[in-house]
Amino acid sequence: MGKGKNKKRDDGDSKGRQHRGANGHSSRHNHKNMEMRKHENEDTSNVKKIPVKLGMWDFDHCDPKRCSGKKLERLGLIKSLKIGQRFQGLIISPNGKKVVSPEDADIIKEFGAAVVECSWARLDEIPFSKLNGGNGGKNERLLPYLVAANQVNYGRPWKLNCVEALAACFAIIGRSDWAADLLSNFSWGMNFLTLNEELFELYSQCTDSDSIQEAQEAWLNKIDEEAKERKLQAQDNDIWLMGNTNRVNDNLRDLTLSDGDEDEEEEDAEDYLTEKSVKYDNLGNVIESSEDEITLRYDNLGNVIEEEEEEKRYDALGNLIEN
Numbered sequence: 410m411g412k413g414k415n416k417k418r419d420d421g422d423s424k425g426r427q428h429r430g431a432n433g434h435s436s437r438h439n440h441k442n443m444e445m446r447k448h449e450n451e452d453t454s455n456v457k458k459i460p461v462k463l464g465m466w467d468f469d470h471c472d473p474k475r476c477s478g479k480k481l482e483r484l485g486l487i488k489s490l491k492i493g494q495r496f497q498g499l500i501i502s503p504n505g506k507k508v509v510s511p512e513d514a515d516i517i518k519e520f521g522a523a524v525v526e527c528s529w530a531r532l533d534e535i536p537f538s539k540l541n542g543g544n545g546g547k548n549e550r551l552l553p554y555l556v557a558a559n560q561v562n563y564g565r566p567w568k569l570n571c572v573e574a575l576a577a578c579f580a581i582i583g584r585s586d587w588a589a590d591l592l593s594n595f596s597w598g599m600n601f602l603t604l605n606e607e608l609f610e611l612y613s614q615c616t617d618s619d620s621i622q623e624a625q626e627a628w629l630n631k632i633d634e635e636a637k638e639r640k641l642q643a644q645d646n647d648i649w650l651m652g653n654t655n656r657v658n659d660n661l662r663d664l665t666l667s668d669g670d671e672d673e674e675e676e677d678a679e680d681y682l683t684e685k686s687v688k689y690d691n692l693g694n695v696i697e698s699s700e701d702e703i704t705l706r707y708d709n710l711g712n713v714i715e716e717e718e719e720e721k722r723y724d725a726l727g728n729l730i731e732n
């Protein structure tokens with residue numbers, strides 16, 4: 410027998426067939442997952458179990474270290490499902506037509522919830538209609554507007570990862586405690602609940618899919634208005650930051666001045682500089698300035714009174730005669 414040829418695989422049966430887990434992966438693959446758990450030191454002893462069944466169709470598109478679905482599997486919180494395997498619970502899927510609502514509480518509590526672990530960029534490769542033995546449609550649900558808090562898609566609406574999708578579903582049916590238990594296994598997890606707190610409050614008060622859609626519309630309109638408002642305010646602030654807009658206009662005008670206008674403008678600029686060095690007392694009178702400052706005096710109309718330079722007189726030897 411050739412070396413390695415027909416060699417019985419350690420994860421196969423007597424006929425060399427590999428044992429496959431519910432996700433269709435070989436047990437070698439699942440063993441790798443176990444190894445990763447050991448490697449990452451994921452302690453499963455404190456993991457809180459959620460009292461409903463969780464399922465996942467895993468298409469192995471993602472980096473196992475960053476994949477929330479795989480981590481839930483390593484923690485023993487979710488079970489992999491094979492393509493075509495029936496799942497009677499709620500299927501949270503981008504292929505859904507209705508959105509999750511509190512009306513779905515009974516089905517979740519009785520049969521659980523499942524997600525599709527795959528890449529957002531490769532959704533077109535997923536045989537959604539075959540996943541649940543062709544029975545997916547009825548229980549398939551979209552999630553309403555919510556914002557991701559995970560490290561891959563932080564801040565992006567709608568693109569939640571698997572653990573966020575399941576937690577969202579629980580929060581909408583009023584089981585924020587389950588949502589928190591599930592998310593507590595991720596360092597960033599609780600941020601998802603905080604980030605979407607108001608939305609969960611809003612959605613959990615709705616009754617059915619239509620009312621969730623209405624609440625979502627109202628919310629989207631509200632944030633749209635707020636964004637417009639902020640934009641206007643930012644424009645206003647920009648104007649203030651630009652300072653005296655007359656001066657700005659003056660500067661702009663400078664660029665288009667004819668030769669003749671320039672002299673006039675220069676004069677204005679000089680006035681501006683000179684005025685800066687003038688000090689006034691409480692009554693608005695000009696007060697004496699320090700040596701290097703120019704002292705100006707004004708007439709009743711506010712015009713600067715030109716000071717005539719005092720005539721200096723000298724004696725026969727050229728010495729200054731003091732007055």
Ligand SMILES: C[S@@+](CC[C@H](N)C(=O)[O-])C[C@H]1O[C@@H](n2cnc3c(N)ncnc32)[C@H](O)[C@@H]1O
Nearest residue numbers: 476477501502503524525552567569570571574
């Ligand atoms: C596309 S996968 C990406 C998973 C990611 N790799 C991870 O680490 O978890 C996310 C899955 O969560 C569910 N999901 C997330 N956001 C959703 C939404 N807005 N509507 C419906 N399902 C959603 C779906 O099952 C979807 O296939």
